[in-house]
Amino acid sequence: MSAELTPEVVDFLSAGTRTGLLAFTAADGRPLAAPVWFVVEDGALVFNTGATTAKGRALARDPRVALVVDIAEPPYAFVQVQGVAETSEDPGELVRTATALGARYMGADRAEEYGRRNAVPGELVVRLRPTKVVANLAVAD
Template sequence: MGAMAEKMTDAQWRKFVSYGTRTGKLSTVRADGSPHVAPIWFVLDGDELVFNTGKNTVKGRNLTRDGRVALCVDDDRPPFSFVVVQGSARVSEDLDEIRHWATRIGARYMGEDRAEEFGARNGVPGELLVRVAIDRVLAERDVAD
């Protein structure tokens, strides 16, 4: 048996969640208090996570009503690492902001050549820009090492 899982430093967890096309699994709170989980594309902007969602999706409605969220990003290959962040979301319907961030997110997940297309598709009325102010981070690497 190797050493126990190691806590990541601030720089390590930021690099981890921003690596490649890792998605986040976002947990929001339904009206009845139960959790809802959905995979999302996101980018890190300083101390905030930024993503887009439709205003009328389950997560969009949940976030508009209750900003509490948790997000898990993990590497599913040995030796396994994960980051869980908790925070509070605020939503915006500013189309310029939505388009700007949708383009950045599109570049991360679909490549620079499709970023503008993604930004245009998502920078429309009915979409939300969500910013999650990060309150807590649990980040462990090499869990099974």
């Protein structure tokens, strides 16, 4: 266990179009989880979400979250990143991150389309800074 993303963990998180499952706490204390598109940048996991979504409201109340990425087939693997989320509404960062997310998940030919579509007022850039990383990159081995 570590508080940093090792090169092996970054490779795992960055492979293909794996999505993350973000765990957060609802206002009434219930645990919730939602899928997110993300990229790894400068030792953090970066994603976008709306400020008024359940995720956005939860982050405003309590920035402590966890994000899990897994492979659900042999050799089975997972990474759990626990940490503190920082949010920004900077328009330039919104366009840049939304475009990067569009490129990863929809392909380079649609990156700008998704960047424009998702970088609108009311959206947030979220940077999940790890405080603990748990990884098992070969569960079945």
